[in-house]
Amino acid sequence: MRAKFIAMACIVSAIVGVSLSVPAAEQATIFTTKDFRKDSALWTNPAYYRNNTVGQLRGMALNIDPYEKGGQVGAARRYGSEGTAKAGAVNLASPYQFTSAAQHYEAWLKEAKGGTKHTKATAPDWGGRWEGGAQGLGGGQNPASYAASLLTPKYREYFVQEVKAASEARIWGAGSFCLPGGFMNSLGAEEFIVTPEKTWTHAASNGQNFIRWIYTDGSPHSPEQFRYPKWHGESIGFWNGDSLIVYTNQIHGWKGGVSEFTDMLETVERYRRVGDRIEGEITLYDSDVFLRPVHAKMNFELMRETRVELSRPYYNTCTDTNGPSAKVFMNARGFLDERAPGDPLFWDETDPRPWGTYLTESDKRYQATGGKQGK
Numbered sequence: 001m002r003a004k005f006i007a008m009a010c011i012v013s014a015i016v017g018v019s020l021s022v023p024a025a026e027q028a029t030i031f032t033t034k035d036f037r038k039d040s041a042l043w044t045n046p047a048y049y050r051n052n053t054v055g056q057l058r059g060m061a062l063n064i065d066p067y068e069k070g071g072q073v074g075a076a077r078r079y080g081s082e083g084t085a086k087a088g089a090v091n092l093a094s095p096y097q098f099t100s101a102a103q104h105y106e107a108w109l110k111e112a113k114g115g116t117k118h119t120k121a122t123a124p125d126w127g128g129r130w131e132g133g134a135q136g137l138g139g140g141q142n143p144a145s146y147a148a149s150l151l152t153p154k155y156r157e158y159f160v161q162e163v164k165a166a167s168e169a170r171i172w173g174a175g176s177f178c179l180p181g182g183f184m185n186s187l188g189a190e191e192f193i194v195t196p197e198k199t200w201t202h203a204a205s206n207g208q209n210f211i212r213w214i215y216t217d218g219s220p221h222s223p224e225q226f227r228y229p230k231w232h233g234e235s236i237g238f239w240n241g242d243s244l245i246v247y248t249n250q251i252h253g254w255k256g257g258v259s260e261f262t263d264m265l266e267t268v269e270r271y272r273r274v275g276d277r278i279e280g281e282i283t284l285y286d287s288d289v290f291l292r293p294v295h296a297k298m299n300f301e302l303m304r305e306t307r308v309e310l311s312r313p314y315y316n317t318c319t320d321t322n323g324p325s326a327k328v329f330m331n332a333r334g335f336l337d338e339r340a341p342g343d344p345l346f347w348d349e350t351d352p353r354p355w356g357t358y359l360t361e362s363d364k365r366y367q368a369t370g371g372k373q374g375k
Contacts (some may be wrong), residue, residue: 030057030164031080040153043160046143052083054139054147054163061169063373079167079373089141092150094283094293101266101285105247108240108268115216115238115245118196124242126192126273129311132300133188134282137256151259155289158260161359168373170362172355174255175207177326177347178318179354183248183265184256186210186232189300190313192271192278199237199244207318214246221249229253229263243272255355262288269298276302 028039030049042048049057055075062076098104109115118124139147144163148156165172174181188210189201197217203210214235221227221234233251237244246269253262264286271280280298284290305311326347331337339346344361351357 029080030160030167036160036164037157039160040157043156044145044149046085046087046145049085049144049163050080050082051085051143052077052081053085053141054144056083056085057144057163057167058171060167060373061171063169083143084141085143085146086141087143087146090136090139092136092294092296094295096283096293096295098283098293099285101247101249101268101283104268104283104285105245108245108270109238112238112240112245115218116241118239120196123194123196124239124244124273126194126278129190129303129305129313130192130278130300131190131303132278133298134184135297135299137184137296147259150290150292150294152289152291155260158356161363162355165359165362165366168366170359170366172358172362174355175318176358177354178207180231180254181205181208181210182254182256183232183251183261183267184254186212187282187298194244202313204313204315206316209313209315214244216244221247233265233267243270245270253352260289260353261286264288271298 027042027045027047028034029047030036030039033039039048052060056077059075059077060079060081062073063079064073064076065078066074066076068074096104098107148159151159162172185205185208186201186203188203189212190204191200191202193200193202197215199214199216201210201212201214210232212232212235214237216237216239218238219236221236227234227250229252230250231252231254233248235246235248237246239245247266248269249266251261251263251265251267253265254260261284266285267282268285269280269282271278273279278298278300280300282296282298284294284296303311326345327339329337329339341348345358347354348357
């Protein structure tokens with residue numbers, strides 16, 4: 001399977017203070033630790049990551065000085081180098097006092113007096129092709145400790161394990177198995193198709209396509225007995241003038257950026273077109289994962305590209321470029337074979353965290369072979 005350099009979305013908030021009684025030079029870092037799990041007291045300390053952002057840690061996968069300004073190479077860094085993070089560069093703590101998405105949504109619905117009932121003639125025009133999405137969910141210029149500080153102990157450990165492996169070029173995620181990107185990926189809409197009864201969002205990538213249905217006809221979510229986790233959740237909404245409010249639940253617990261989330265995740269979004277921009281926000285509620293609700297801006301710019309060959313979306317699948325299932329391989333005798341249960345690299349389709357299984361096996365092999373960065 002061809003290695004990918006996957007940008008990961010990460011939820012961030014205020015840094016939790018830790019004791020600095022041990023001089024920074026003597027403290028373990030994510031690059032020198034013998035066992036990161038024993039460093040839990042340092043996980044919310046910027047010095048543990050040498051003041052690197054999440055993006056800078058991932059850039060160490062190439063272990064080179066960049067010679068281009070953009071793209072994968074432009075984000076490259078030397079392994080273990082000092083970062084340029086700025087604490088507080090992005091504040092993603094929710095500005096609202098709501099404790100649940102349902103409470104949040106109902107308050108805004110009441111404020112809108114039940115919502116605006118649009119017709120075809122009055123429905124907002126959000127035509128065109130757009131680019132953008134959530135701002136700062138990858139951590140932005142905050143130190144990686146900023147992200148860790150928002151997570152509960154269990155998910156904080158997952159986070160540290162992943163960014164450590166990523167800095168060492170051991171990148172494992174849903175895409176490694178050609179699995180769906182999940183709810184977070186669906187937020188990067190390229191089209192908004194608005195009608196009085198519902199709004200659709202569409203997007204395409206080199207590995208999969210995304211679509212969301214947002215019902216604005218006044219209907220509720222499915223009754224409790226018919227609910228189940230869905231890749232993009234189930235979304236209902238209403239209009240407050242020209243602003244679209246969206247409440248999504250029944251989201252399939254998965255992976256978004258370096259953070260993970262559970263089936264308990266629920267979100268409330270708000271969007272409004274302002275000229276050639278669609279400005280919005282999203283608040284995420286998942287008490288199993290986040291110590292407090294998380295809030296981020298959602299911004300989209302109208303694309304100026306008009307060339308047909310570049311402006312048309314396309315349909316592609318992960319297996320078009322990455323090959324078949326990770327369980328299928330050619331054995332030593334030249335025959336098609338399949339990994340069986342018990343093999344450390346067996347991919348169990350029922351595993352809710354296949355990247356976690358592979359990360360743990362990767363940790364063992366990495367240490368057994370000397371723990372040096374690179375392949």
